[in-house]
Amino acid sequence: MTQVADDQRFRSRENVSGDYVQTLLNSLTLDQIRDAAYLLAPAAKITIRSHALSREGIAQTHRSNQEIASQLLKIEAAQPFKHCLFFSCPSAVDFSNVTKQVSSSVAAKGLDFRIAYVHETDKVYVVTFEHSVSVKEWVQDSNEEVKRLTTVQTRHPVVLRVIKSTGLGSLNYPGFSQGQGTKREHILQYPSVLEGVLQVVGGLGFSPRVLSVKESLKVLLTGGNARVHRFRADVEAAGVGRFDLASSRRDVTVEDSLASLLKLEDGEGRTQFIEAARKALNEADTNSTVLYWTEERIITRLRFWEVGCELLFVWLGERQSYEAVDEIVELLAGAHERIGPWIGNQKNVPLQWIASLAQGTIVKPHQLAEALNLPPASARSELIYAVKAGLLLPVYRLNTNELIVELENGWTDRISDLRRLFITDAGQPIDGRDPSLVEVAFKRVGDAGESGN
Amino acid sequence: MTSYTAAEFISDCINRKVNLNDELLNYLCPTNRERLKQLLKRLEHVRGLVPKDIAAQRKTFNKVVGAIRAHKHVSVASVQGVKSTLTGKLLERIIKTLVDECQPVEAITNLRTTTAEIDVLLQLGVSASVVPMLSAAGTHIIGEAKCYMSGFKQEWVNELSGLMQQHLCTHSILFVGCPSKVLQREHRFGLQLHAANGHHVVPMGLKQLTEVADGANFLDVLGRQYVDSMTGAVSLSI
Numbered sequence: 001m002t003q004v005a006d007d008q009r010f011r012s013r014e015n016v017s018g019d020y021v022q023t024l025l026n027s028l029t030l031d032q033i034r035d036a037a038y039l040l041a042p043a044a045k046i047t048i049r050s051h052a053l054s055r056e057g058i059a060q061t062h063r064s065n066q067e068i069a070s071q072l073l074k075i076e077a078a079q080p081f082k083h084c085l086f087f088s089c090p091s092a093v094d095f096s097n098v099t100k101q102v103s104s105s106v107a108a109k110g111l112d113f114r115i116a117y118v119h120e121t122d123k124v125y126v127v128t129f130e131h132s133v134s135v136k137e138w139v140q141d142s143n144e145e146v147k148r149l150t151t152v153q154t155r156h157p158v159v160l161r162v163i164k165s166t167g168l169g170s171l172n173y174p175g176f177s178q179g180q181g182t183k184r185e186h187i188l189q190y191p192s193v194l195e196g197v198l199q200v201v202g203g204l205g206f207s208p209r210v211l212s213v214k215e216s217l218k219v220l221l222t223g224g225n226a227r228v229h230r231f232r233a234d235v236e237a238a239g240v241g242r243f244d245l246a247s248s249r250r251d252v253t254v255e256d257s258l259a260s261l262l263k264l265e266d267g268e269g270r271t272q273f274i275e276a277a278r279k280a281l282n283e284a285d286t287n288s289t290v291l292y293w294t295e296e297r298i299i300t301r302l303r304f305w306e307v308g309c310e311l312l313f314v315w316l317g318e319r320q321s322y323e324a325v326d327e328i329v330e331l332l333a334g335a336h337e338r339i340g341p342w343i344g345n346q347k348n349v350p351l352q353w354i355a356s357l358a359q360g361t362i363v364k365p366h367q368l369a370e371a372l373n374l375p376p377a378s379a380r381s382e383l384i385y386a387v388k389a390g391l392l393l394p395v396y397r398l399n400t401n402e403l404i405v406e407l408e409n410g411w412t413d414r415i416s417d418l419r420r421l422f423i424t425d426a427g428q429p430i431d432g433r434d435p436s437l438v439e440v441a442f443k444r445v446g447d448a449g450e451s452g453n
Numbered sequence: 454m455t456s457y458t459a460a461e462f463i464s465d466c467i468n469r470k471v472n473l474n475d476e477l478l479n480y481l482c483p484t485n486r487e488r489l490k491q492l493l494k495r496l497e498h499v500r501g502l503v504p505k506d507i508a509a510q511r512k513t514f515n516k517v518v519g520a521i522r523a524h525k526h527v528s529v530a531s532v533q534g535v536k537s538t539l540t541g542k543l544l545e546r547i548i549k550t551l552v553d554e555c556q557p558v559e560a561i562t563n564l565r566t567t568t569a570e571i572d573v574l575l576q577l578g579v580s581a582s583v584v585p586m587l588s589a590a591g592t593h594i595i596g597e598a599k600c601y602m603s604g605f606k607q608e609w610v611n612e613l614s615g616l617m618q619q620h621l622c623t624h625s626i627l628f629v630g631c632p633s634k635v636l637q638r639e640h641r642f643g644l645q646l647h648a649a650n651g652h653h654v655v656p657m658g659l660k661q662l663t664e665v666a667d668g669a670n671f672l673d674v675l676g677r678q679y680v681d682s683m684t685g686a687v688s689l690s691i
Contacts, residue, residue: 031687038638319688323680365457380457380465388471399456415459415480433556435459435480435580 013174015132015153021065023155024072025054032079036071037061073117077126077159080322081174084311085194086211086329089162089169093205095120098127106203109196111188116157127160127204129197133188136181149181158197162206163326168333169208170325171197191305198307210308213332216339217289217302218282220389222355223275224445227331227390229253232290232301233281243284250292250299254281271359294390296324331389338385348372350382354391357444362395362411364441383442392442398422398430399439411441467582478670481580482555489550489666493659496543496630500602504532537600544598544630547662548573551671557581560596571616572598575626584672586655586679590624600630605656605691607643614652624653626675633660635690645685655679658691 016022025033033054037046040061048057058068098118105114117128133156138147156176162169171194178187198208221230232246233254247257255277264270290301299314309332313325338351350372357363369379386392395411398404402424412418418432430437463481466473473481508531511524526532545562552560557580564571573596581587587594597613599606613625636644636656647654661674681689 035638035642038642042639042642319681319686321684321686323684380461381469384462384465384469384471394462394474394477396459399458413476415476416483419480419483435463438459439456440459440462441457 013154013156013176015155019055021058021068021072022055024069024076025051025058027155027157028072028076030054032075033058033072036068036075039075040068040071070117073128074119076157077117077119077128078322080313080320080325081157081159081172082313083175083190084170084172084313084325084329085308086168086170086311086333087198087208087308088167088211088333089206089208090167093125093162095125098125098204101204106200108199109192111193111196113158113197113200115200123164125160125162125164127201129158129160129200130155131158131193131196132156133176133178134182134186135177135179137179138181151181156193158193160197160201160206161322166330166333168326168329169201169206170329171201172325190310191307194305194307194310210306211333211336212304212340213302213309213336214286214304216335216351217332219339219352219355220335220391221278221282223278223357223391224359225390226393226445227295227388228291228293230255230281230289231257231292231299234287234289235281235284236287237280237284242287245281246290253278293328296327298324300328334385335389338382350374350379351386351389351391354382354386354444359444359446361444362441363392363444387442391445393445395441395443396438397441398432399437400424400430402426402428404430411443413443463580463583467588473583475670475673478583478672481557481583482552482670482672484555484665484671485550485553486666486668489547489662492543492547492550493662493666496540496547499536499539499543500630502536504529504536508532540600540630541598544600544628545572548596548598548628551662551665555671557583557587557672571595571620572628573626584676586624586653586676587672589653590622593622594624594626595620595622596626596628598628598630602631604631604634605629605636605640605658607640610640610643610647610654610656613654614647614650617652617654623651625655627654627656629656629658629691631658631691633658633663633691635688641682641685641687641689644682644689648683653679653683655682656689656691660690 013027014023016026030048030051034048037048037058040063044060046057046060048054061068101115102118103115105112111131113129113131115127116130117126119126132153135152135154137150137152139150141148154176156173158171158173160169160171175190201208220228231250231252231254234242234244236242245254245258247254255274258277259270259273262273264273286304288301288303290299292299297318298316301312301314303310311328318324335351339349350368353368353372354363363383365376365379365383368374368383369376374382383392387394393413395413396415396418397409397411398407398418400409404422404424407422415438418438420432422430422432424430432438463473463477508527508529511522511527513522515522526535549560549562552558552575557578559576559578561574561576562572564574575594575596577587577590577592577594595616597609597616599609609627613627617623617625644654644656655675655678657675657678661678664674665671
């Protein structure tokens with residue numbers, strides 16, 4: 001990406017030889033640079049009007065290059081990038097050993113990874129790695145008849161985050177382009193770079209393990225889901241062909257769009273077609289899939305590599321935050337934890353059992369416990385995860401078998417309708433405002449559009 | 454066969470750190486939105502009054518009696534005082550309306566303690582753990598109301614932080630009545646700095662009150678504002 005300002009060319013993430021601070025400034029947005037300037041010198045009231053003037057502006061803080069670089073790296077690590085590869089890190093780590101290796105470089109997969117920044121809070125470990133990427137572009141010469149091949153080195157950061165409570169790790173990176181002048185055989189592939197970083201991460205004591213969420217994701221996308229749905233899919237079926245399908249609206253699933261393409265009327269036929277299409281897409285070999293997350297209102301493209309599942313986030317104007325990233329990663333990892341160990345034999349897996357329920361089926365905790373011979377607490381835990389994952393919707397009714405004068409007392413997802421005093425036909429009051437007098441069950445969600453919100 | 458009650462469901466969600474949906478939050482903390490809208494409209498009306506014009510209207514001459522009509526508040530300063538008192542009372546009523554039927558929270562206003570007077574004390578019940586901020590706050594949260602038209606001031610946060618120390622409180626809400634705006638960088642970082650020292654101040658302004666009046670749940674709005682304050686989000690606004 002290039003941007004011209006004040007007669008100076010600014011190239012995103014360009015490595016400026018001999019000026020690491022300038023290299024970091026090239027890697028950040030103007031807002032981030034302004035935040036850094038404020039934090040370095042709150043009383044100075046520094047104004048930075050453009051990227052071209054950022055070096056001059058940051059110098060007004062009168063702090064050392066090391067302090068400035070440290071602050072810039074801290075700010076860079078606080079906001080998520082577009083790409084995220086997640087994995088599990090089950091073992092505890094001695095972080096003081098990692099801290100000692102700041103500014104050192106480790107070679108892996110033909111690249112040199114420098115450990116630029118390390119940080120630990122009570123919730124998370126953060127390590128920023130950086131490596132160089134060569135960019136070759138054809139640049140017009142001044143006489144306009146000749147183009148010259150120009151090589152520029154750019155900085156590519158990869159931020160490792162490990163959440164202590166869940167043992168989930170992620171590698172977050174902005175991605176890079178190597179320019180039109182780079183030959184195909186010299187192009188760096190993301191899986192290769194990530195494999196190198198993971199080797200370094202392993203060497204620091206983190207023990208990363210791949211999480212293959214492809215199969216568990218299919219369970220989440222079986223039937224309807226109020227939390228996430230697929231609106232683009234690139235699949236292959238052996239002996240049939242490759243299909244790249246996309247819905248025009250993110251709130252409409254691919255299967256629904258296919259049904260509309262075939263002009264199927266609303267009714268049983270359309271429902272059956274959507275079910276069949278969903279099953280076919282799940283059973284095909286997925287190259288990539290694009291999901292829309294209804295709570296976060298963002299899109300993620302998932303690619304499945306040998307090193308793990310990579311997410312590309314499209315924020316759609318929503319606030320970029322690691323809270324959203326962690327929520328989605330935890331959900332996917334949770335599905336893997338429940339399904340992964342039983343791939344190929346999922347009959348008695350609670351999440352699979354729940355996903356295979358017919359749309360609209362009501363299930364109570366004791367029914368799940370009896371069906372799969374589970375302890376009551378485990379059954380409740382599985383049902384609550386299924387609610388979180390969007391497969392089930394909680395439904396409510398007053399906890400009584402007596403007739404109630406003004407209420408049918410059927411299952412409803414609107415618990416606020418029960419929030420008042422009712423009288424049974426025997427004259428007994430039952431106060432819906434007391435949650436211990438309201439019974440809860442769970443309903444299998446239908447197609448996209450049905451939710452508790 | 455014993456039924457699975459909503460109380461157990463809420464408890465399980467809290468233990469497994471699952472966010473409750475809007476429907477359940479509205480059950481736990483409904484808000485009388487019509488009343489809230491009325492109060493907000495009244496607040497806007499009162500703040501739009503000009504003390505100078507009102508004082509001038511009151512200085513009328515009664516020709517029958519041959520004297521200036523008597524009125525309790527004739528001077529500009531006096532009328533301004535009444536306006537400020539009314540504004541403060543309206544904000545207090547707004548805060549009470551927000552949490553009136555809220556199960557997890559009970560509000561006590563104008564509480565005088567041995568060291569200070571607190572505008573509002575929110576006592577937290579068992580089900581308060583449904584919202585991360587309330588869960589982290591423990592037993593109580595203090596609230597301060599600042600209904601000035603001037604912009605957000607860092608001094609209010611510093612003052613509230615001091616009050617929190619005196620009352621062994623880790624979380625507080627700063628209700629502000631100034632015009633809605635995105636908070637400036639120094640205010641965002643000021644809030645983060647206090648949070649790093651264990652004093653979490655969550656600003657709530659007219660923007661958030663209007664969101665609740667328009668249908669959002671108070672606990673949900675409070676939760677989002679809390680996260681934005683802690684993370685210093687660029688979009689943090691009042």
